[in-house]
Amino acid sequence: MSGGQKAHMAPVRVAVIAESPHVRASLQALVEASPALGFAGSAADAEMLADGLAGSVPDVVVIDMEPDASDAPKTAFDLAHSPPALVLLIDDTDSDWPLDALPGDAMAILPRNAMPGEIVMSIEAVAAGLCVLPPDILARLQAGRKPSRQAVSGAPLEALTSREIEVLTMLADGLGNKEIARQLDISGNTVKFHLASIFGKLGAANRTEAVMLGMRHGFIMV
Structure with missing residues (x-):
């Protein structure tokens, strides 16, 4: 360890x-x-x-x-x-x-x-x-602090943390929440919180869209 x-x-x-x-x-x-x-x-x-x-x-x-x-x-x-x-x-x-x-x-x-x-x-x-x-x-x-998704198109995204990039990379490899939790030695609930943060920062609606946007913006390489 x-x-x-x-x-x-x-x-x-x-x-x-x-x-x-x-x-x-x-x-x-x-x-x-x-x-x-x-x-x-x-x-x-x-x-x-x-x-x-x-x-x-x-x-x-x-x-x-x-x-x-x-x-x-x-x-x-x-x-x-x-x-x-x-x-x-x-x-x-x-x-x-x-x-x-x-x-x-x-x-x-x-x-x-x-x-x-x-x-x-x-x-x-x-x-x-x-x-x-x-x-x-x-x-x-x-409502008070974020512009609409149309207004932010082309604007720089909020950077992902190193742990969020790890989680996103594992998503791209097809891993589920339990396997991500096991490999990173964190709880399943923590994985869910990381995913929610990733989806919010990328403007993604699901795991597949998060991976696609992560690749498009250079956060992960597949």
């Missing part, structure tokens, strides 16, 4: 911010029940969490947003290190403030009543550098 694979196998370090002790305990139990995740610590707010971790920065921070929250959360970690990815649990996905929190950082936005499996999947996704958004937020993001 290569050093890169060993690094990938390390548990994702997850911290929790929640005002409610009950919510903190529930999220801690959820993290500790997943073999792929490691619990790093929890606190009622970001400053207390940063103090408690004594300079250590987790991979992902799960933040339970109270109903009256109206601003993007601040994680209060030393930005000399790579900032953690965020999983936000919010009551009102119709609010506009989550859109202002999105640029640049991997993030998931889920309702506070999300199922445990959805939260775990989202933690794994943001740890892999992806974003997970409810359909209504995604629709507003696309």
Whole structure:
């Protein structure tokens, strides 16, 4: 096993911010029940969490947003290190403030009543550098920030990441999701998140179109 694979196998370090002790305990139990995740610590707010971790920065921070929250959360970690990815649990996905929190950082936005499996999947996704958004937020993001496909014809495409290129190359070789997951040593859910990101960046409707567009734009050679 290569050093890169060993690094990938390390548990994702997850911290929790929640005002409610009950919510903190529930999220801690959820993290500790997943073999792929490691619990790093929890606190009622970001400053207390940063103090408690004594300079250590987790991979992902799960933040339970109270109903009256109206601003993007601040994680209060030393930005000399790579900032953690965020999983936000919010009551009102119709609010506009989550859109202002999105640029640049991997993030998931889920309702506070999300199922445990959805939260775990989202933690794994943001740890892999992806974003997970409810359909209504995604629709507003696309309507407000993306021109139509006709308008972008001929415009430079958003670059694929190295991992997305790996996945796309395997698609071109005819591999299914399970085989891609096995070869890259990632979960099937992570493969699905990568595929969704690839389709979105290329404007592809299915796997075949993604491969064709990937070849056309020089992302893969077959």
